[in-house]
Amino acid sequence: MDAVNIALGVLFTTPAIFAAFAGVAYGIVGGAMPGISPSVAMALLVPFTLTMDPTTAIILLASVYVGAEYGGSIPAILINTPGTNAAAATTIDGYALHQQGRGGEALGISLMAGVVGGLVGVIALVVLTEPLAKLALAFTPPAYFALGILSLSVIASLTEGSLVKGLISGVIGLMIATIGSDPISGVTRFTFGIPEVYGGINFILIMMGVFAVSELLIQVSLVDRERAGRDTRIKLPSLKSWKRLWLPVSVGSGMGIFEGITPGGGGAVASFLSYNEAKRWSRHPEEFGKGSIEGIAAPEAANNTVAGTALIPTLSFGIPGSNSTAVLLGALLVHGMQPGPMLFTQNPDVMYGLYGGLFVANIAQLAIGMLIMTPCIWLVNRPKRYRLAIIYALVFSGVYSIDNSAFDLIIVLMAGVLGYVMKLLKFPMLPLVLGLMLGYMVEANFRRSLMVSSGDPIIFFQDPISLGLLVLSGLMIFGSAIWPALKKLYRQRTAAS
Amino acid sequence: MTFVNKDIAAGIVLVILAVAYWLGADSIPKSLLEGGVGAEALPKMLGILLLILSAVLVLQTILARRQKAEAAAVEEDDADDDAPAVSNYHKHARALGLLLIGIGYIILVETVGYIIGVAYLLAAVTLFAGGASRRTVILFAVLGAVFFWVLFVEILGIHQPQGFWPKLWHQVTQAQSISPAYSATSATL
Incomplete structure (x- = not known):
């Protein structure tokens, strides 16, 4: 009951409720624009949230995530181009329905399934986060070090692409984190005499560079996409349609809970898995791919559920499973909050306010989603040149506002080039950002532990939690390394038989 | 350059x-x-770890190249990357151009101030991306710069570079306050 009172108090005494509305509206528009993923939309906002109170800032960013997951389905349905990766599964039946002249109905199903999925995600977040966070109470410095290593191993192993590249990306992130004063003795490292980096490199700059600037560098050479065409009015599903929709929405929400909690899963995996499951469970599987309303409801419920449940590992242990939650974790750290049980004791207003804000954001999505459709389609239809110019200006305006330093703009451009090269070479970016964010925690706890044991590394294997987490890290990396070989062997055997 | 060669090159650079x-x-x-x-x-540990991982990346790539079938699949993947039908050279040149526009903004903005800097950035990116008439670009840059200035500086109160304008304004107001006194002195003389 206290939690409800705190949440209501936050919502009615701070600008948090406006942040929830504004965040959803901005997120829908951002998600609807091809090339702007939820993480880019969120990263662009982070610098402007630094002057806000932490509760409003976190609610604003989380609401952007909620809005962007729905926004991604608008171009997926209208122009067969998903605005976000998670909306890719929606293109299959959404675009088919639009071609049949039922685009408004497809958008309505996407919106309603998203709202229901989003609310399920918030409930799972409320129920699961605090108990999981309490586990972290037993953590000692060796255990925190091991948790940092586990986070990096999990993300490097589970993100798309090569394991070695994921690990290299994580190591580079940790290396960037070593620039500046060291966490124990204050010795400056790798600063090359540049005073601006004595205090380290702010990870927000790297996030803005690798997520936003690198995307601009890629987008500038891409051909402008098809236009969304004329205005389409949303038509919400009727009660009769709901009789067919409740099952795929339930399947999508269930899948979203599971995938959101699993680091590396994310909205895209959840939406494709739920699409397949919904087809398997459907009474009309033959309609899938030709304009099935169930084929829209399942993935949209799934990716909106993930917008809530992906916050569970982020808030409990500081393990962000996706780029978007990494941005949110970055915002938490910048506002001086550490994920884990202390969040609930030291910042209950932020945590319970976030729950309340996400609840409001999901409900508000219904109204905003309908009201914003016309301006949203207008914005999506603007030529790419204007979009690129505005995002570039937003990046520079936001970055300068962090420390009033032109040097930060140079760092952002350098990080943009790094992100561009990494994308070309197919190196995942999430481990890099995570390495950078966790660098301080990993090194400080590594050295504190070794100070206690007088330099003997056995301390990491004496602490049972640390031992367990390190063994799990080893298993994750080993498992990911041998998994492709096992798959190949299985394929060869089945082919031979 | 095939994708496999790119990985070897990246591995060597990382080593x-x-x-x-x-x-x-x-x-x-x-x-x-x-x-x-x-x-x-x-x-030091990170340096050693990166060295090992980079060496593994190079070895892995060399082994993969030997398996012709896999190499062919990778090349197909690579072809998909170039789907927008633009050559790699062209892609990098466009990215470099956008980067140079950004560097131009960093050089300019502290001298000419935020509003002119943003107008330059909006105009340069729009012209570089192509397809817009000069008149539209000028209108977009001016209106856009005013919008950004009003939103960030005036409404949100976010500090942005002011350039030489405050100094110039100070000199102009000083000159104005000196000139009546100067004329009064000349008149008495």
Whole structure:
């Protein structure tokens, strides 16, 4: 009951409720624009949230995530181009329905399934986060070090692409984190005499560079996409349609809970898995791919559920499973909050306010989603040149506002080039950002532990939690390394038989 | 250059980076406060780890190249990357152009101030991306710059570079306050 009172108090005494509305509206528009993923939309906002109170800032960013997951389905349905990766599964039946002249109905199903999925995600977040966070109470410095290593191993192993590249990306992130004063003795490292980096490199700059600037560098050479065409009015599903929709929405929400909690899963995996499951469970599987309303409801419920449940590992242990939650974790750290049980004791207003804000954001999505459709389609239809110019200006305006330093703009451009090269070479970016964010925690706890044991590394294997987490890290990396070989062997055997 | 060659090149660059980073870590000065484990401990470990991982990447890629079937599949993947039908050289040149526009903004903005800097950025990016008439670009840049200035500086109160304008304004107002006194003195004389 206290939690409800705190949440209501936050919502009615701070600008948090406006942040929830504004965040959803901005997120829908951002998600609807091809090339702007939820993480880019969120990263662009982070610098402007630094002057806000932490509760409003976190609610604003989380609401952007909620809005962007729905926004991604608008171009997926209208122009067969998903605005976000998670909306890719929606293109299959959404675009088919639009071609049949039922685009408004497809958008309505996407919106309603998203709202229901989003609310399920918030409930799972409320129920699961605090108990999981309490586990972290037993953590000692060796255990925190091991948790940092586990986070990096999990993300490097589970993100798309090569394991070695994921690990290299994580190591580079940790290396960037070593620039500046060291966490124990204050010795400056790798600063090359540049005073601006004595205090380290702010990870927000790297996030803005690798997520936003690198995307601009890629987008500038891409051909402008098809236009969304004329205005389409949303038509919400009727009660009769709901009789067919409740099952795929339930399947999508269930899948979203599971995938959101699993680091590396994310909205895209959840939406494709739920699409397949919904087809398997459907009474009309033959309609899938030709304009099935169930084929829209399942993935949209799934990716909106993930917008809530992906916050569970982020808030409990500081393990962000996706780029978007990494941005949110970055915002938490910048506002001086550490994920884990202390969040609930030291910042209950932020945590319970976030729950309340996400609840409001999901409900508000219904109204905003309908009201914003016309301006949203207008914005999506603007030529790419204007979009690129505005995002570039937003990046520079936001970055300068962090420390009033032109040097930060140079760092952002350098990080943009790094992100561009990494994308070309197919190196995942999430481990890099995570390495950078966790660098301080990993090194400080590594050295504190070794100070206690007088330099003997056995301390990491004496602490049972640390031992367990390190063994799990080893298993994750080993498992990911041998998994492709096992798959190949299985394929060869089945082919031979 | 095929995708496989790119990976080998990246691996070699990373090996060089790992060695340079380790040498940098080795030259970190000792501190009396460090208590057993120095500031160079983790960086040295990271340098070694990067060296091993980069070597594994190079070896893995060389082995993969030997398997012709896999190499063919990778090339197909690579072809997909170029789906927008623009050559790699053209892609990098466009990215470099956009980057140079950004560098131009960084050089300009502290001198000419935020509003002119943003107008330049909006105009330069729109012209560079192509397809817009000059008149539209000018209108977009001016209106856009005013919008950004009003939103960030006036409404949100976010500090942005002011350029030489405050200094110029100060000199103009000083000159104005001196000139009536000067004329009054000349008149008495």
